[in-house]
Amino acid sequence: MAALLPMLAVAACGGGGSSGGGGVGTGPAAASVTERRVKVATGPDVSLQVRDWQKPGATGPAIVLLAGLGANARCFDSLAPALASDFSRVIAISRRGYGLSDKPLPVKSDTQHYEVDTLVADLKAAFDELGLSRAVLAGHSIAGNELTHFAGLFPERVQGLVYLDTTFGRSVGQPRAVRTCRDTRGRPIPAGRDRLQPTKFLRIFRRARVIDGDRLAAALKTPHHVTLDNCCHGDFLMEREVDVLRAIRFMTWA
Numbered sequence: 001m002a003a004l005l006p007m008l009a010v011a012a013c014g015g016g017g018s019s020g021g022g023g024v025g026t027g028p029a030a031a032s033v034t035e036r037r038v039k040v041a042t043g044p045d046v047s048l049q050v051r052d053w054q055k056p057g058a059t060g061p062a063i064v065l066l067a068g069l070g071a072n073a074r075c076f077d078s079l080a081p082a083l084a085s086d087f088s089r090v091i092a093i094s095r096r097g098y099g100l101s102d103k104p105l106p107v108k109s110d111t112q113h114y115e116v117d118t119l120v121a122d123l124k125a126a127f128d129e130l131g132l133s134r135a136v137l138a139g140h141s142i143a144g145n146e147l148t149h150f151a152g153l154f155p156e157r158v159q160g161l162v163y164l165d166t167t168f169g170r171s172v173g174q175p176r177a178v179r180t181c182r183d184t185r186g187r188p189i190p191a192g193r194d195r196l197q198p199t200k201f202l203r204i205f206r207r208a209r210v211i212d213g214d215r216l217a218a219a220l221k222t223p224h225h226v227t228l229d230n231c232c233h234g235d236f237l238m239e240r241e242v243d244v245l246r247a248i249r250f251m252t253w254a
Contacts, residue, residue: 006160007222011213012236031055031084040125049100062089068141072099138162
């Protein structure tokens with residue numbers, strides 16, 4: 001399935017700050033946005049915050065934007081209207097537990113989090129309620145889990161995928177490798193006493209992110225992999241908005 005869909009992976013590597021790029025302003029012809037709550041589940045009832053941008057005369061597919069961990073639909077308030085010239089609808093959704101979406105307690109499980117299957121079921125229900133037969137899916141950070149799982153379950157609803165500095169893997173509760181730090185005598189350093197210098201940490205983090213991005217691009221079998229240096233994982237959508245827009249506009253959606 002992965003080889004048949006247009007895909008784009010954008011990786012942000014660095015420790016913060018901006019080098020080129022910048023935001024995209026709005027003008028008189030800016031897209032209008034409608035905010036609503038869309039019911040996606042019952043027992044308990046769950047409604048999600050949805051922001052829906054449309055611009056008169058815009059053509060192309062719809063695109064659905066999913067935020068990273070701890071963020072919500074409002075994090076796309078600059079990028080979304082800029083994309084509205086290229087897509088018939090630009091829709092940002094806050095997953096359950098975030099933003100103005102409902103926040104039911106997670107079902108008791110090993111991870112004590114909202115499981116990816118639950119989040120994907122919410123997304124499928126939102127597609128249905130919004131009348132989206134197909135759409136391009138774009139997700140930042142942990143939202144890559146939802147993109148991969150949704151596309152695997154409902155390939156007929158996916159027109160393309162955009163991974164915005166996401167991690168390799170598809171399970172929300174997937175265990176991650178933990179590095180054991182040791183002192184000069186080889187003794188483990190208790191949590192909270194790791195004195196790794198910030199500059200060294202950033203070099204290690206950048207190397208890990210590049211490797212992670214390469215693994216994701218290889219697994220997706222896509223040649224479209226853009227790396228943006230010297231920017232922050234959480235803020236690059238704003239820091240390097242022009243570059244992100246250019247990468248997405250480069251793609252041709254089937």
